[in-house]
Amino acid sequence: MTTIQEERTGEDLKSLAERAGRDLEDASALEILQWAASTFGESFCVTSSMEDAVVAHLASRALPGVDVVFLDTGYHFPETIGTRDAVEAVMDVNVITLTPRQTVAEQDAEYGPELHARNPDLCCALRKVKPLEEGLAKYDAWATGLRRDESPTRADTPVVGWDEKRQKVKISPIARWTQDDVDAYVAEHGVLTNPLLMDGYASVGCAPCTRRVLEGEDARAGRWAGRSKTECGLHG
DSSP, rough: OOOOOOOOOOHHHHHHHHHHHHHHSSHHHHHHHHHHHHHHGGGEEEEEEEBBBBHHHHHHHHTTTEEEEEESSBBOOHHHHHHHHHHHHHHSSSEEEEESSSSSHHHHHHOOOOHHHHHHHHHHHIIIIHHHHHHHOSSSEEEOOOOOOSSSGGTTSSSEETTTTTTTTEEOTTTHHHHHHHHHHHHHOOOBBBGOOOOOOOSBGGGGGBOOTTTTTOOTTSTTTSSOOOOOOOTO
C-alpha cells in the first residue's frame, strides 16, 4: 500500500479529521483503518488495553506491522500481560510497551501506598495519561477501541475525530459496533481476547480498580465501582 508522508500542521490535521469523520461515518471498520493507513502510514498507531485484540487485528490487515501501543501501568492483571505477549507473538503488529516514569514502589514512596484508592484521578494521570502523551508524540493519528454502546459518556464517539488536547487525529473504527459485532469478529477471525472476559469482567483495566459486572450493568460499570469516576482520562 502506498502511504502519503507529509508535514501537516495542527489545523491541517483538525480539518482532515473533521472531514473524515463525516465522510467515513458509514464506512466499515476496515475501510476506516485503510484510510488511516494510506493517509498517515508510519505516523499512525493503535492503542490497546489488551482487553481484546480486535482493533489491532483489523489494523494489521490495513497496515501490516502497525505499531500497537500498550500501557503497562504496573497494576495489570497477569491475564492482561499474557494477552499482550500473545498478541505480539502471533499477530503482524509491532507491540510497543509504555511504562510510567515511576515504578509502583517509587510512586508509593512519594505519594503513599494505594494512591489509586485515595486519589484515582492522580494515579491515572501518572500511570496512564502522561505516559501515553509521551508515547504518542511521534504519531499524527491513533486508533482506539472505543464503542458508542459501552457507556453514556461514549455515546457520541466519532469514527474519526480531533483530539484537541494532544493535537492528533483520533480514530475509533469500531465506534458503531455492538458487543455482538465484536463477538462475531472474534469468532470469525479467531482473535485473541483477555481470558477475564470469560470470567465476568466486561471491561478490563488495572486490577485494584476493576471488578466483575453484575447482570444489567453497562460494560464500564466494573471500573472504579462506587465512584463517580468513569474514565481514566485517556479519552476525555
